[in-house]
Every structure is written in structure tokens, then in C-alpha cells.
Amino acid sequence: MFCEDTRVSLKLLKYYNIKKPLFSFNSHNFLKQSELVLNRLEHESVGLITDAGMPGISDPGSFLVDLVRKNNYEIIVIPGPSSLTASIALSGFKPNLWLFPGFFPKDNSKRKEIINAYVYSGGHLIFFESAKRLFDTLLWIRNNFKFNPRVCVFKEITKIYEEVICFELSLIEEKLESSNIKGEIVVALESAGTFVDKEEESYQLALELIKLGIEPSRVVRLLSKYLGVNKNCLYKKLLPN
Numbered sequence: 001m002f003c004e005d006t007r008v009s010l011k012l013l014k015y016y017n018i019k020k021p022l023f024s025f026n027s028h029n030f031l032k033q034s035e036l037v038l039n040r041l042e043h044e045s046v047g048l049i050t051d052a053g054m055p056g057i058s059d060p061g062s063f064l065v066d067l068v069r070k071n072n073y074e075i076i077v078i079p080g081p082s083s084l085t086a087s088i089a090l091s092g093f094k095p096n097l098w099l100f101p102g103f104f105p106k107d108n109s110k111r112k113e114i115i116n117a118y119v120y121s122g123g124h125l126i127f128f129e130s131a132k133r134l135f136d137t138l139l140w141i142r143n144n145f146k147f148n149p150r151v152c153v154f155k156e157i158t159k160i161y162e163e164v165i166c167f168e169l170s171l172i173e174e175k176l177e178s179s180n181i182k183g184e185i186v187v188a189l190e191s192a193g194t195f196v197d198k199e200e201e202s203y204q205l206a207l208e209l210i211k212l213g214i215e216p217s218r219v220v221r222l223l224s225k226y227l228g229v230n231k232n233c234l235y236k237k238l239l240p241n
Helices: 006-015 030-041 061-070 083-091 108-121 131-144 169-175 192-211 216-227 231-238
Strands: 124-129 150-155 163-168 185-189
Touching (some): 030 061, 083 124, 083 150, 083 185, 108 124, 108 192, 124 131, 131 150, 131 169, 131 185, 150 169, 163 169, 192 216, 216 231
Antiparallel strands (some): 150 185
């Protein structure tokens, strides 16, 4: 039996009185351990389990599946808890295409590629992020792109301290305190099509209100308060007019 952490998996096996030798298989040793897997498959079945979640989603399980298949061994999947599919269900976003890049990259050029693909796909975006980078990542998205999607942050899904926080991206400082973010994090951004139309409608409404003699700064404050549009983005868009 191969697993992410033998100490964690041992607890599960002991609970069900399963006595099997355990070997680690993780991001640090999967290349070496893959050879051991193939060697054991020559004379017995082999299992792969992870500490939490579904094997093959954000761990080297996919590498092992591909390798085993290329060596003509049968593969059977027994689904376990998945923070990815659980978060999609908890988001409440309308059925649509979902883009999943895994962990959100640190490199800004790669980040922009993902966000641009998300916007132009018309689908929702879902990704993993570390707790310590979450707040800064969402600030980066808000400050570098002119849209205000609904965001859902999922903490410790399927675990004891599970929590879901949903808000519009422009309100991140009010809804999310960086000092209180802990645990495993999944982030979902609602479809670009949902808020692009909203931003355009807000812009057209702002123009009409300004024509009626209302000060642009007041128009922006009102639309931001009652429609949830990004105040800074709307104001910048109105400046040339």
C-alpha cells in the first residue's frame, strides 16, 4: 500500500484492522517510488491513498496512473472526498464550464494567462491556494483586472473546521481578514459572463445619471453601494467622458 504519509494512513488501517505494509509516495519521492510500484505489481495488487482528498488531483497520483497504464496494468478508482467537487457544489454558481489550473501560480505572467483564459472562456474559475498567499492573490486579481466577480473561499472542506466565505471581489478587505486565514484553501470565481454584463450595464446607467446632472463621484458611490460594482474601475472608465 502506497500513501502520502505513512503515519496518517496507518491510523486509517488500524481503525479497520487492516495489516498491510505501507510505503510513502509523495511529491518528493514519486519518481523513485514509481519503480517500486511497478516491481510489486508483478506479483500483487497495489493501492494508493492520500492523507485527505482525492488522489491524482493535486499530487503525483496522475503520474503513477499514467505510468501503470503504459505498463498494461488495470487501474480501479474508488472515489474519496474531493475539495474540488465539493467546492463546486457549495459555490451555488450556475452549471457551466469550470477551469481548474491546480494551484494558482506565483509567476505573474502565468497568472495573467489563467485569468485571461477564464475571462474569455465564459466559464467559472476554481483553484487551490495556500492560506498565507490567499489574501494577496485575490488583491492582485482585483487590482490588475477590471472586473468584480463573486468569489467563494472554501476552507478545510469536508473537515472539522470547514468554512465558506462568499463576497464580491471589490469587498475583499471587508470580508476576508488575512490574519485569520488558515488550513487548506479552494477559491472559486464566478463566470466572467455574469459580471461583464453587469459592469457594462452599470457603466451605461452611470452615463445616464451623469446626463441628469448628478456628480460622477456620487454616481460611482451609489452604484458601488447598491449594485456592488467595482468603484475604482467604474470611475476610471467614466473619466474620459
